[in-house]
Amino acid sequence: MDFDILHWNKKIWQNILNVEIVYAAIIYLILGATQAHSEFFTAGLLLIILALNRFQDKNQTLKYCAVWGNIIILPYEFCSVWSITGNFLLFKLPIIAPLTILILWLFWLVLLVPIVMTSADYIKNWFLRLIAFSFLDCQYGMDIALQIKHLPFFHTFNDQGVVSAFALLILACFLGYSWGYRFNPNLKFVPSRKFKWSVFIALIVLLIIDVWWNDFGGNGDNLLSILFSSYVDLQAKYFTLPNFTSALEPGILEEAERYIWMIILLAGFNQFKEWRVPIVVYGSTLLFALSHLSNVGVNGQTFLATISQVIAVSGAMIWAVAYLYTGKLWITMIAHFFTDYLINLQSGWASSSTWSGSFADWATTFIPLIFGLAVTIWMMYGDRRQVMEENADRLLNMNSYQTLTMLDVMAR
Template identity: 25%
Template sequence: MLEQRSQKILSWQFLLTAVIAGLLAIKQNMVINIIYFFVAILAYGLLKKGNKKLSQIWDIIAIPYVLIHVYTELFALLLNVSSLFYFLYFVVMLACLIPVTISDYGNIHKPLMQIISSVWIIINLFLAPQPVVHANAFIIGLNKSQLLLGLMFVIYGYFAITNWGYKFYLNLHIKNKNFAYFLVLLVTAGIILWISFINAFASSALTWSDALWNWNFAFINPAESAQIPNIWQLVFTSVNAGLMEEVARYVFVIALLASLVKKRNHSLIAIVLSSAIFSLLHVLSFSSTDFNLGEVVFKIIHAFGFGCIFGLLFLYTGKIWLIILLHSFADFISFSLTPLGYGGMLMTSVNNMVIFLAIITIVPLLFTILILMVPSAKEVIDRNIEQLLLKL
């Protein structure tokens, strides 16, 4: 019933998108908007013709990009009239991918294709244009943070996972929690916080003790951030990172576990592969002129180690909200460094940089392997995996 309703909505959405693209072609960017027009018309024709397979393939490949760009271009014009249109833009963008997700992405049955299609959605969101809005600091910060794109992926993740036949858990109920359970939970969260602070304070460190434990919290002040002067943008950017990356991890882990569940060490393989997938997606940073090759490689390596321990904590607790909170906190601390927080000399040495990357990559990976070797922790994780993969 939901799929039939979404297909009906999708057909009207294709026509509306074609009309908008046609009108935009008269106003600006004629060639690209004519292409968008024909993409939407072809999608409508395939859907009405009843060629489900071809329609699904076309929608998955082309429609998210077209919807995101056409609607953003439309609201970019409307925002020149009034900044109040930003709230309508926010709502429309949040809803625009729901029909195609339910109708097409949600009908992908092979785990590998589920992963590839989800990566494609992330790429489309990452490359999405950003409208210019002239408003107060709150709206400007919200817009520049791209929190909207993170929320769009959360909505995609929810509808994709539920239409694949699983339940989307914000807070998986854990039975028979004992002292050992809470001990592993606290130690894991503690290591995540420790790595978060190391990552934040490494740039201000003069010695290894300054980076590893002797932290100067005077360098942390979100109101005087060296990276993001707008405090609203700083907060929303931090939340966006937690939402996007951890919901993506949820999606990847579910798909990987579904294909690996009968293999030995399936939980470790799923954690490592899901972390590798998202860390490699940081290659998209090349689309920004703010990053060079060295910085992108650093982001990839750093994201892998951090991702392993986040993946472990997710499977151990089943609490995606906790993982999002910890990830957002890590980014908040890092973004809150003042200009003085970048005055350290420790990371100017290539050798020290290599050691730093080894610490934040190898320590989380080894800890993940160690916890998976603990029988009581492994039992909890196996029960959680069984629950996460339970078909509705």
């Protein structure tokens, strides 16, 4: 067998997926016999999906059912079986718990890859791809079912979603590859004739200003004070591992999500050459902002505070244009990480957004949006736009990267 997994054919991936389905079905049969009879239904459903995969080449209807059955049902069930297996092993083998967790994490990182490599390429429509990705993007939040609170170091990385963030980044690489695009989301640096270092430096400076203002600005009760005053209140008590990991997770996970949204929209609207880049930037920003609606109720955050947050984080469209201009996803990951981490160092990772309806609240809601929009509009014209267009073309190139090391994915 060729050990370069990007060269594995669909039959190999299908065999791996079948093994996962059979294992999950066995676990649910055992649970049905020993705990809840309702688990027999889940086992039966998995066996039906296994049969659909076995006979999917018979006709298009079976193929359609197999593909969507894999994408809609299997991710959740695989994640559930992973936590059930993990908790059983941790209970039975507590003496080797750290080793068990590391092995479980290795499986978690690639758990859903066989689903992608057997099913994702059959989905061509951009809207259906968005729906498919919403089902595949399920590991974050399900990882907390692993009961490891008695191991604080491992618990922090697991329950803060860091491992799931890396799992999604790997999944994003394979997802793009399965659709015929790049495996590596980071473009190799090949400067365009239109590329200007002055624009690159200006963009980095604007990213730094954006991070600084969002973390330390917005103080006072009048517009000038809110715009130009800064207050730094880093506290030693917040220099903890949980505050670090709670910033690392969104920096990786949410930017991996943005990358997938961007290539889906790029491919979906590629025929509209004059509009595809604006659609990608504003469309991915809208999806990014709306994803924050899930923060309602988290740590007591109110609905109005969440709406304010959704509007404010829309200013992160600056990160989308930064990615398209530089071709480096790790740049936006770093900006995202520091935006969250510097806030954590001032108020702790468990803090939430607030809303009182004051002038300062309104200002800090819309200033980030206006700033991000202004930078984005500036980037949409002239040579700057041309560089983004060229990088958009490169993102949709045929596969050219042949390795699966995370160092390669992050460094190129």
